[in-house]
Amino acid sequence: MEILEEIAAEIEKGDPASVPALTEKALSQDISAQDILNKGLVAGMDTISERFKKGEIFIPEVLIAAKAMKAGMEIIKPLLAESKVEAKGKVVIGTVKGDLHDIGKNIVAMLLEGSGYEVIDLGNDVPKEKFLEQVEKERANVLGMSALLTTTMTYMREVIESLEKAGLKQKVKVIIGGAPLTYSFAEQIKADGYAPDAASAVDLVKDLLNQ
Ligand code: B1M
Numbered sequence: 001m002e003i004l005e006e007i008a009a010e011i012e013k014g015d016p017a018s019v020p021a022l023t024e025k026a027l028s029q030d031i032s033a034q035d036i037l038n039k040g041l042v043a044g045m046d047t048i049s050e051r052f053k054k055g056e057i058f059i060p061e062v063l064i065a066a067k068a069m070k071a072g073m074e075i076i077k078p079l080l081a082e083s084k085v086e087a088k089g090k091v092v093i094g095t096v097k098g099d100l101h102d103i104g105k106n107i108v109a110m111l112l113e114g115s116g117y118e119v120i121d122l123g124n125d126v127p128k129e130k131f132l133e134q135v136e137k138e139r140a141n142v143l144g145m146s147a148l149l150t151t152t153m154t155y156m157r158e159v160i161e162s163l164e165k166a167g168l169k170q171k172v173k174v175i176i177g178g179a180p181l182t183y184s185f186a187e188q189i190k191a192d193g194y195a196p197d198a199a200s201a202v203d204l205v206k207d208l209l210n211q
Helices: 003-013 018-028 033-053 059-082 103-114 128-138 155-165 183-188 198-208
Strands: 090-095 118-121 142-146 173-177
Touching (some): 003 059, 018 033, 018 059, 033 059, 033 103, 090 128, 103 142, 128 155
Parallel strands (some): 090 118, 090 142
């Protein structure tokens, strides 16, 4: 089995002990951190998502797989970040209030870092006050919000309205993402952009900052 497939398979099995070793092995075979991320770690997690959707596995299995994925991410994170020369811009990112899903958001943050942006990650369950405070304090170029629940995605509208009220909306580009979101939802809530996946999020940030 090819090493990247092996990484994906170990994530599916949920083995946090073997994933770091395989990740190291892939790096020693000169496979790029980006490929390990997309074709190994994310690929494994994608399968887990599909199986969870079909009801073949349950939350504990998903959490174990996420832990295995995180163990691999720890190893490649510095390498993705290393490739940056000088920060191209500052991105404040977080998962909105009431929402604990952070796997996708973490991948977006890592890819942005890997592409040379400074990323201030506020974590999950982030209230609008915290987003505003950090956008202002950090003079962020981009605010990225993630949501995985149909019940929490609507909170993004509140954050954007608060930015408008505080006079910050013109100063920062707002991008959103997460499985239940769409381009039209982004338009409705007056976000500057929507990205369906982490790689498109990087392209979107580049476009919005004209890079
Ligand atoms: Co939850 N969960 N979950 N869950 N969970 C979903 C989202 C769900 C679709 C599962 C299902 O029912 N089929 C469903 C939502 C239904 C809905 O709203 N319509 C759901 C539910 C219901 C729940 C709970 C309510 C379950 C319960 O307790 N009864 C609960 C809510 C907790 C809360 O948040 N308050 C819950 C809990 C959990 C866990 C804690 C067990 C765990 C999260 C662990 C963690 O994140 N640390 C979890 C997980 C893992 C999932 C699924 C299985 C996988 C999500 C994931 O990580 N995908 C998910 C089912 C699914 O999506 N198929 C599900 C992999 C990740 C790489 O993809 O996050 O989509 P994703 O990110 C992508 C893109 O969307 C995009 O780029 C990423 C990489 O390409 N993207 C962005 C994401 N953010 C972006 C931001 C951007 C740009 C792009 O710009 C800023």
